[in-house]
């Protein structure tokens with residue numbers, strides 16, 4: 001068993017997805033259990049640590065937040081290279097962010113040595129009903145699930161605002177990551 005003198009391995013998890021899908025908010029919900037209505041755009045890359053118990057085993061995650069902006073894609077790519085797993089977010093009320101998922105997956109596959117576990121996350125699920133009522137085109141869970149299956153990715157829908165499924169999504173991914181390493 002690991003002693004205090006041998007630091008435990010921290011699994012590197014990278015957050016990816018278009019700007020404004022809620023990556024920073026997701027991370028803030030996960031690590032601080034907080035939500036702020038108006039966050040400014042992420043600049044560059046920053047990370048947070050989170051300790052979880054995965055099937056009773058203490059597991060340390062190092063979560064990297066990347067910016068979704070086009071000009072930061074080269075930076076994001078260098079993070080995928082060292083990632084053990086990816087949380088790939090889109091916004092269920094923004095079809096464009098869902099259509100861009102394929103591009104993100106191609107980028108991950110291109111950068112990583114082997115296919116690393118990906119959790120596809122449809123975020124802002126709390127907004128879907130009101131957005132649909134206003135006539136906005138939203139992404140159904142069915143299409144999210146289908147796309148995830150195409151790429152052998154895991155899938156869930158979350159809300160960084162009300163916190164639903166955030167920890168579950170990360171736990172599920174961490175379990176898959178540990179299985180493969």
Ligand code: GDP
Pocket residue numbers: 018019020021022023024025026036037038039040041042068123124125126127158159160161162
């Ligand atoms: P990022 O650019 O991907 O890091 O996105 P942010 O975390 O900055 O979020 C963009 C905007 O969406 C902010 O105004 C957030 O408050 C909001 N937001 C993020 N996640 C959610 C969510 O789950 N539900 C709702 N209603 N708003 C969210």
